Amino acid sequence: MNDNETPHKRPLRSARWFRKDDLPGFVHRSTLAAAGWSREDLMTRPVVGILNTWSDMNPCNLNLRALAEDVRTGILEAGGIPFEIPLMSLSENIIKPTSFPFRNLLAMEVEETLRAHPFDAVVLLGGCDKTQPALLMGAASARIPFLFLASGPATPRSATGGQLANATGVWRLVDQLRAGQTQCDFAAFESSVMGTVGHCAEMGTASSMSALCEALGVALPGSSMVPATDRRRNQLAREAGRRSVELAAVGGPRPEDILDVRAFDNAITLLCAVGGSTNCIIHLLALAGRVGVPLTLERFDEIGRKVPLIANVQPAGEHLTERLMTAGGVPALLKVLGPLLHLDARTVDGRTIGEIIDSAEVLDPEVIRPLDKPVKPGETLVVVKGNLAPDGAVMKACAADPKLFRHRGRAVVFENVQTIADRIDDPALGIDENSVLILRNAGPVGAAMPEWGMLPLPRQLLERGVRDMLRISDARMSGTAYGAAVLHVSPEAAVGGPLALVRDGDVIELDVAERRLQLCVDPEELERRRQAWQPPVRVHARGYRRLYDQHVEQAHRGCDFDFLRGADADTLPEGLF
Numbered sequence: 354m355n356d357n358e359t360p361h362k363r364p365l366r367s368a369r370w371f372r373k374d375d376l377p378g379f380v381h382r383s384t385l386a387a388a389g390w391s392r393e394d395l396m397t398r399p400v401v402g403i404l405n406t407w408s409d410m411n412p413c414n415l416n417l418r419a420l421a422e423d424v425r426t427g428i429l430e431a432g433g434i435p436f437e438i439p440l441m442s443l444s445e446n447i448i449k450p451t452s453f454p455f456r457n458l459l460a461m462e463v464e465e466t467l468r469a470h471p472f473d474a475v476v477l478l479g480g481c482d483k484t485q486p487a488l489l490m491g492a493a494s495a496r497i498p499f500l501f502l503a504s505g506p507a508t509p510r511s512a513t514g515g516q517l518a519n520a521t522g523v524w525r526l527v528d529q530l531r532a533g534q535t536q537c538d539f540a541a542f543e544s545s546v547m548g549t550v551g552h553c554a555e556m557g558t559a560s561s562m563s564a565l566c567e568a569l570g571v572a573l574p575g576s577s578m579v580p581a582t583d584r585r586r587n588q589l590a591r592e593a594g595r596r597s598v599e600l601a602a603v604g605g606p607r608p609e610d611i612l613d614v615r616a617f618d619n620a621i622t623l624l625c626a627v628g629g630s631t632n633c634i635i636h637l638l639a640l641a642g643r644v645g646v647p648l649t650l651e652r653f654d655e656i657g658r659k660v661p662l663i664a665n666v667q668p669a670g671e672h673l674t675e676r677l678m679t680a681g682g683v684p685a686l687l688k689v690l691g692p693l694l695h696l697d698a699r700t701v702d703g704r705t706i707g708e709i710i711d712s713a714e715v716l717d718p719e720v721i722r723p724l725d726k727p728v729k730p731g732e733t734l735v736v737v738k739g740n741l742a743p744d745g746a747v748m749k750a751c752a753a754d755p756k757l758f759r760h761r762g763r764a765v766v767f768e769n770v771q772t773i774a775d776r777i778d779d780p781a782l783g784i785d786e787n788s789v790l791i792l793r794n795a796g797p798v799g800a801a802m803p804e805w806g807m808l809p810l811p812r813q814l815l816e817r818g819v820r821d822m823l824r825i826s827d828a829r830m831s832g833t834a835y836g837a838a839v840l841h842v843s844p845e846a847a848v849g850g851p852l853a854l855v856r857d858g859d860v861i862e863l864d865v866a867e868r869r870l871q872l873c874v875d876p877e878e879l880e881r882r883r884q885a886w887q888p889p890v891r892v893h894a895r896g897y898r899r900l901y902d903q904h905v906e907q908a909h910r911g912c913d914f915d916f917l918r919g920a921d922a923d924t925l926p927e928g929l930f
């Protein structure tokens with residue numbers, strides 16, 4: 354036990370269930386006697402939950418069933434009592450209309466599950482990319498010590514003897530296919546693109562989130578990039594189990610002890626350094642809201658100006674995450690980033706970030722570059738503002754064609770995702786490579802924010818070799834994707850944001866260096882359009898989606914529910930126990 358932990362030693366939460374010789378104590382113990390636990394076990398040992406998002410329908414999380422067994426073994430080895438609880442699983446490519454709105458539902462399930470059960474600490478098992486932030490958000494609000502373990506990246510296979518198949522490769526292939534430029538055997542690609550169990554293996558949202566968990570200090574150092582099928586991940590699971598018992602025994606550190614301003618700054622620094630997913634901006638904003646850290650979009654831009662792209666990993670670079678692991682993993686990345694980090698930030702490991710990076714080493718400087726030899730020059734993630742996005746919008750600059758960083762073009766507006774598919778290849782649209790493709794009504798309220806921000810390019814332009822155009826939307830973009838996409842425009846069109854007022858042919862100006870996004874239309878004309886604007890009819894009359902429509906916040910605040918910001922300590926009335 355080191356200094357990092359000594360201030361805690363809070364009384365065990367589980368004692369309120371199990372350590373009293375009264376009728377409720379009798380009921381709780383006798384109930385779990387049926388699960389094989391003795392009175393002595395329950396009265397003397399800390400209790401650790403394993404929250405598992407495993408599902409047959411979610412191959413990204415499929416190995417979590419086996420990992421939970423290893424976590425369980427670790428908990429038993431350290432003298433704790435493990436209880437595994439299944440949760441809903443969010444399978445990114447399967448769940449309709451998009452997995453995004455269910456992040457908040459899973460976060461609520463996590464929070465209430467933790468609060469309702471006699472856990473002294475918890476190990477969170479997630480992988481596919483909405484499961485991770487949901488687990489973090491729920492656990493942060495429940496204020497119970499936790500440790501996160503990801504399923505790990507999949508191990509991509511070669512489709513046809515050529516390049517390894519992965520999600521970023523799918524996007525490139527789709528463009529080539531639409532341009533009539535590939536002979537690829539699509540069926541072979543389809544059967545191998547997900548390769549093995551585990552989450553997407555480039556620096557998409559899942560890999561970005563699990564890497565961020567190390568920088569936030571809520572995952573074991575070096576754990577995030579180990580592939581799902583690698584036995585080292587099983588060893589990490591046992592270690593997580595053992596460590597969780599230590600957290601349980603002393604009652605901390607709790608989420609709010611770790612997730613402070615320093616932790617978020619460190620996470621944003623890493624996100625920029627790996628050219629990570631823009632979705633993580635939304636998830637970090639939401640998580641910060643849970644722990645009362647006043648994080649804003651501006652902070653991402655401030656930090657982003659100082660952080661070069663040092664991880665040579667797709668989609669901004671060349672390699673997959675396994676190469677990042679063999680190059681030293683996140684601890685090595687953090688070591689390079691050391692001068693930009695808060696080294697005194699605490700972690701669930703018990704050490705500070707500074708202590709962790711002391712023993713880290715870069716093993717492959719081609720994959721993890723020094724600060725002065727980045728993969729590409731310039732900033733990776735930028736935040737732009739202007740009369741088209743008064744509350745901001747984001748862009749993954751490192752995955753876009755720099756020729757579009759200063760661009761002026763005429764808008765071609767798509768009212769919703771359906772109209773893109775119907776019209777994008779219509780020669781009558783009058784699109785050229787300077788046009789600015791606009792997608793609206795795809796924000797958090799408008800359409801539960803699907804990953805449609807990388808609008809497809811028109812076939813006739815792809816055939817002419819065009820591979821990037823400026824696209825602007827209130828949607829998100831897959832972390833595995835790339836292109837000059839200005840995303841998360843806030844406020845969104847469906848709540849009356851200026852994006853709703855754009856018309857075909859309007860001139861739009863983007864200036865990345867100036868961080869400016871401007872709709873070049875007279876203010877009087879915009880005001881006339883605003884007066885004529887009608888909000889879209891809300892379609893959900895009942896159920897969770899109605900709750901979602903009524904309470905989801907805008908992208909620049911993380912799309913959490915307004916009533917979920919903040920955290921509660923144990924709110925269970927003492928008298929009941």
Ligand code: FES
Nearest residue numbers: 413481552553559
């Ligand atoms: Fe699950 Fe990419 S589809 S992480």
Ligand code: MG
Nearest residue numbers: 445482831832
């Ligand atoms: Mg996704």
